[in-house]
Amino acid sequence: NAGVTQTPKFQVLKTGQSMTLQCAQDMNHEYMSWYRQDPGMGLRLIHYSVGAGITDQGEVPNGYNVSRSTTEDFPLRLLSAAPSQTSVYFCASRSILGFGANVLTFGAGSRLTVL
């Protein structure tokens, strides 16, 4: 089925380890984004991209890197994990133009625990 695929669904890291959360969409969406969700804090935007080769920072970018080499993929990298990065991460994409513009489609989420 068309949609946003995130992997892994669960991950446990030790402080200082690095990892990449993968995100892929097959809807040809121009816009892709990463959010983190923490209790009582809603959804906070980490990074976003409006097309291949273009990325920008959201509200809470520190400690995270992204790249967008293709329209389909938008990986999120944690270079040196910290306990404060324990969270649930969502990738989401949307079309910029057309009837469905501005409607975000979300991945299933990735629960990350940093010990």
Add this chain to the structure above:
Amino acid sequence: AQTVTQSQPEMSVQEAETVTLSCTYDTSENNYYLFWYKQPPSRQMILVIRQEAYKQQNATENRFSVNFQKAAKSFSLKISDSQLGDTAMYFCAFVNAGNNRKLIWGLGTSLAVNP
């Protein structure tokens, strides 16, 4: 600053009854889109309903409808004939029109539908 306020952190309703979730927002722009998203215990974020600010008619989707009051900057969600499967967190969000605009999210309302 652009904000979204959901004043009811938690609500409950009996099965088959009607419940209204409130949402107010603040923007100085005239053209924008409003959304309600649902997040059940499975964690998947699902679009419930969408409203374009330039449309006066309130959006409806089956048992879900909104009361959009543009002048008051209010966007409440009404769920009729509540079902157990409606138990979820509900997030209100808006985005100003334009290619690179970011969604602004409320902190959510946790709705419990009781049998």
